[in-house]
Amino acid sequence: MKLDFSNDHINTGVATLSSHFLWASALVLTLAMVSFALDLAGAPHRAARLEARRSAAAQTRATADGDVLVDAPATTQLTPEKRQWGGIGMSLSWLGTLLLIVAVATRTIAVGRPPLGNMYEFSMVGCMFAMVFFLAWSLKSDIRWLGVFVTGPIVLFEMLAAVVYYTAASSLMPSLQSYWLSIHVTVATLSVALSTLAFSLTVAYFVQNWRDERGEAGRERLKWMDALPSAASLDRTTYGVLIVAFPMWTFTLIAGAIWAQEAWGHYWNWDPKEVWTLVIWVVYAAYLHARATAGWSGKKAAYIALAGFAAILINYGVVNVYFVGQHSYSGL
Template structure:
């Protein structure tokens, strides 16, 4: 009898660290960062060309309308007008740089996926044990969520505002948060690591995209209020109302995931430390994040808040997310001090 066994198994600490795979993982991270930087440049060129696209589209529409009017006058009836209009539909101009940006985004995401998989293979466990691993997995989730979204909606105009924070996260992971591949602390060797931390990172990915759309809401609202005619490249980005609704939709997805994160963390705490809640700094700030985003959703659902008032709460929520990740993990000592730094 032949027994098939998987080549990679998670033994939560018995696996010797493979330095070669770890270094290869790092190289894929650098490659992903380079590709995403090129994607950002492509999206920037697409936005820069938007005023010209609009001018050419308006000129083409004028030319088409003039030809249609001449044809109608020569035929002496509205029937020809209707028929001619049907034969010359408005065709949007191809956005070459946006297409390149999306293709590079897919490539960057695949390279980042290889980075995550190789990091996992190098230590024989899920790559969720320290801030470096949280960051690379989080960046992968952000890109994955954005690209899946792109399959259903045209989000090319948002590309630079999503790829930018992802690239920044990759740079911070490589230059600030980096931790050499190593085994888990004994308290982390539990299957709840995969459940609790994975869902937490996924929810933070949605919080991050919602932060970008919130910033875009403020920018577009300011432009609308002053009737901006200077920064016309931003006309390619949807207006403030669309950005407001988009943020709301993203946070509706993120909030239940974060709720599960808090509950799962309490269950794991009971198994690891014998109590569900110990007012550890990480627990407290996780609860603060939950309360702020709950206030955001409650204000929108019951008080009918939208626009700036709701956006300020959303910004406060993401500020708490950043504080929890960058300050609590590094500078505040507690039972969750697993940053690896």
Template sequence: GWGFHLIATVLRGIAADRVPWANMWEFSMTGTLVIVGVFLVANLKWDIKYLGTFIIGLVLVLQGIALLRYFVPVVPLQPALQSYWLVIHIIVAVLGTAFFALGFALSGLQLLQYRRERQVAESRPQQFKFLATLPSAAALENLAYRINIVGFIAWTFTLIAGAIWAEKAWGRYWGWDTKEVWTFIIWVIYAGYIHARATRGWRGSRSAWLAIIGFAAVLFNFGIVNVFFHGLHAYSGLGS
């Protein structure tokens, strides 16, 4: 499935004669491709095959929405996008999103596993018995933390690269555009998550919910800000 997805994305790039992530449809294609790719590569280091249902489910939902709402034919690039920073800035943002997606899935499983473990400890009937074959809530939390740190590093570079690109395109590094603000909000949420867990001792459900809120902000930034908020970053390709 990933191979066919890769072929489709490459063919879109060939048809457009550029990198295939200049509008919402192309970003959806490339983003979901990278999410599954990162999941497959991550399995070489960690045995996280149990996340397959969550990751593929998320990708199918995102692709379905993209197919129904975001499809646009190939069009020339807008002047502000005609830069090598289109390659650097977006691909790093996609990588950060992919790692955040893995962290989100792990945090969701962590909450379910924590609930099941508490039921076992209190000798109550178990929900989600299938989770008995998966790692403990603590192990899921630790892995989510490590993966979210990788995503945070990529997102930090995304923020920096975006500022450099903005200076080259518009003559200023920061202009409080809606997209810029939400990219920074996401950075702050994940910075708070890492700080709270590392120095404030946040463990268990609190850290998991903060990671989930962070990924919800990523989805809001992509699916709502890109479509309904107008500004210098209005590159959805969907028209007004």
């Protein structure tokens, strides 16, 4: 099924407006990143003040009862301090994501089709999905500790989209004018967005694990990391995210083959893009297999997860731009 995406549908004014919204989103999310960083920087001071309040409350109870309560610090319930910078970071994340959604929506209006036809559009939509996943997760759990690890890469990818990958609004090349564009590329973008969150968790895991390996001396360094879950918890969370992302990437691989048969008459042509899509699948399959059968966890599994995300970066940042093939539609 071919769709008609002629240049008559292009609205350059709305496309310019979309790029302005992207810049605005990047600015707001940069401020969110700084706010999350300040929140983490204040974690050691919050912990020290909470411990002081517990000690004071324990002494007050001991005086009132006329007896010394050995377990008073552990049983005394105190209201946690308000985390002003963390709250600001979350508010800015919501605003930055809203601006990004508007940027994607206006790009859709400008080109009259799903904004998935080149690197610029793919990067923009991928950043949007990653932020939406992060914010949806934040509604269920307090993950302000993850904010700086998520907004940092997202701002970087937004800047790459705006500065390096920017492509003027245009119609699709003939091979992309198919309903498979919305199906295949959207699911691929969702999978990459989840893989980006997994990458952020893996980076946090390595920092936390580095502290744990050095014992008490290591835990005294980077005290702000005490605000994050343990290394084992971060490792398990990464595994959970990739369990969701992997079936999406599997579907991406299969749907791409079906689309290739429709567009070019062959399910598989050993095109560079196809090969790297398969490489990504193999690496993440190895990660899940190693965890499920060999019981791998911790650093060994984390290295494979990093290799998978590195393959994603190569696929979209190198293969799309520098390799000539049937998938040469980066727009650069």
